[in-house]
Amino acid sequence: MRVHVDPSKCQGHNRCYALAPELFDVDDYGNAFELNDGVVPAGLEDKARLALANCPEFAISIEE
Amino acid sequence: MSETVYGPVTDWATDFDHASPAYAADMHKIWDDLKNSGCPIAHTDRYGGTWLPLTHELVHEIAYDTAHFSSQGPVVGQLKPSELEDSVPAPIGGAPPISSDPPVHAEARRLLLPAFSPKVIDPWREEVIMICNQLIDDMGDADHIDAALQYSQHIPVMVIARMLGLPVEDGDKFRGWVNLVLSGVGEERTEARMQQFMEFNEYLEFHVNDHVENPRDDLISFLLNAEIFGEKLSIRHVAGSVILLLIAGIDTTWSGIGSSLWHLATNSVDRRRLVENPDMIPAAVEEFLRAYAPVTMARLVKEDMEFHGVQMKKEDWVLLPFPAANRDDKQFANAHEVVIDREENRHAAFGLGIHRCLGSNLARLEMNVAVEVFLQRFPDFSVDANEMVTWSTGQVRGPRTLPFVVNARA
Numbered sequence: 001m002r003v004h005v006d007p008s009k010c011q012g013h014n015r016c017y018a019l020a021p022e023l024f025d026v027d028d029y030g031n032a033f034e035l036n037d038g039v040v041p042a043g044l045e046d047k048a049r050l051a052l053a054n055c056p057e058f059a060i061s062i063e064e
Numbered sequence: 065m066s067e068t069v070y071g072p073v074t075d076w077a078t079d080f081d082h083a084s085p086a087y088a089a090d091m092h093k094i095w096d097d098l099k100n101s102g103c104p105i106a107h108t109d110r111y112g113g114t115w116l117p118l119t120h121e122l123v124h125e126i127a128y129d130t131a132h133f134s135s136q137g138p139v140v141g142q143l144k145p146s147e148l149e150d151s152v153p154a155p156i157g158g159a160p161p162i163s164s165d166p167p168v169h170a171e172a173r174r175l176l177l178p179a180f181s182p183k184v185i186d187p188w189r190e191e192v193i194m195i196c197n198q199l200i201d202d203m204g205d206a207d208h209i210d211a212a213l214q215y216s217q218h219i220p221v222m223v224i225a226r227m228l229g230l231p232v233e234d235g236d237k238f239r240g241w242v243n244l245v246l247s248g249v250g251e252e253r254t255e256a257r258m259q260q261f262m263e264f265n266e267y268l269e270f271h272v273n274d275h276v277e278n279p280r281d282d283l284i285s286f287l288l289n290a291e292i293f294g295e296k297l298s299i300r301h302v303a304g305s306v307i308l309l310l311i312a313g314i315d316t317t318w319s320g321i322g323s324s325l326w327h328l329a330t331n332s333v334d335r336r337r338l339v340e341n342p343d344m345i346p347a348a349v350e351e352f353l354r355a356y357a358p359v360t361m362a363r364l365v366k367e368d369m370e371f372h373g374v375q376m377k378k379e380d381w382v383l384l385p386f387p388a389a390n391r392d393d394k395q396f397a398n399a400h401e402v403v404i405d406r407e408e409n410r411h412a413a414f415g416l417g418i419h420r421c422l423g424s425n426l427a428r429l430e431m432n433v434a435v436e437v438f439l440q441r442f443p444d445f446s447v448d449a450n451e452m453v454t455w456s457t458g459q460v461r462g463p464r465t466l467p468f469v470v471n472a473r474a
Contacts, residue, residue, distance in 0.1 A: 011420035053408035
């Protein structure tokens with residue numbers, strides 16, 4: 001599974017970083033990006049889905 | 065709570081008043097009735113012409129459409145910005161970046177974003193814990209307390225005053241001015257009100273100039289040193305941003321904390337779950353933000369246009385009721401139910417699009433800590449049946465008095 005944050009949609013709500021810090025980080029401006037090229041380590045799939053389901057800007061996508 | 069200068073509302077679809085006490089008392093039913101009667105966008109001639117879209121989809125669309133909707137007037141008033149002598153024109157507006165449009169907006173916002181990023185805000189946690197505990201210590205051993213007047217209203221003021229570099233003891237003054245700007249929109253423009261606006265401006269001018277003379281390590285000095293398009297910010301821009309940070313940061317977070325505590329005082333099952341499982345608090349706070357979103361923003365129509373079948377006129381106000389978007393059952397399952405462990409929660413309490421609340425990380429920190437400390441110290445509390453809970457009117461909604469009985473303390 002891979003996650004991706006669309007930087008043109010992210011407005012820095014910071015939900016993904018709060019819910020899944022293993023998968024996302026934020027820059028100095030508070031905008032999010034995926035860690036480890038978006039590769040989701042085994043066992044963290046639910047966290048990836050949780051991050052997607054809580055992004056107000058619909059900026060996160062998941063490739064199964 | 066008194067009626068606005070426009071008098072009682074006759075019809076919510078064609079004559080609504082978002083600042084009326086009737087709206088504050090019953091907004092959820094008003095939105096549902098309007099939507100069910102086939103009116104997704106209400107209108108009023110009040111405030112010189114104002115629109116109220118009610119679905120998540122419409123609110124989302126307008127928030128994203130900066131080509132047709134300007135942020136120059138984020139708070140609806142009786143006069144349009146063009147009718148005010150001292151207004152700052154678009155794309156900057158009077159309180160950048162909240163009042164700014166592209167292309168100025170991104171630059172003005174970029175200046176402030178690093179000061180409110182998660183990694184800068186998180187270290188304030190200990191300070192907020194201390195403030196919350198101190199406020200509870202100050203209540204002594206009283207069994208009857210007011211969680212709005214003695215607790216929630218002080219937390220954001222104390223934090224933002226410290227961050228900006230303004231005297232913490234001026235909290236009462238800040239709250240007075242916040243009230244003037246946000247809750248007084250429907251009141252008559254009396255001499256006394258104008259005098260208060262003048263005092264607010266003089267106060268800011270004094271403190272900004274004091275920072276020019278005596279720079280220090282705080283946000284006002286940071287802004288005075290900041291540059292936009294290769295030039296230092298004007299004093300007017302700095303003062304405008306300070307107004308924004310004071311106004312936007314105080315009333316809103318105070319309301320968010322107050323609504324959360326009100327919910328817990330009136331829902332003992334939820335309160336017990338959070339007392340027993342404090343690790344559920346962050347998710348619960350997100351649900352309180354969804355269900356009791358404090359903030360409605362406003363836009364101005366740039367040019368005459370048709371929008372989903374209605375004719376909008378240049379300079380009409382358009383409200384963005386994020387609280388209504390958050391209760392839209394097309395976007396949220398059981399939208400009117402407060403589900404403190406809701407898993408899917410794309411709420412819009414902090415807005416959508418380029419104007420996402422700059423202080424959202426700070427607001428979340430304050431709400432989380434305020435709820436956590438309150439539940440630790442008062443594991444059981446309820447609303448005092450002999451007193452009245454009162455709610456604000458206008459674009460920021462939250463309880464202004466919260467008379468509680470403390471049933472257990474730790």
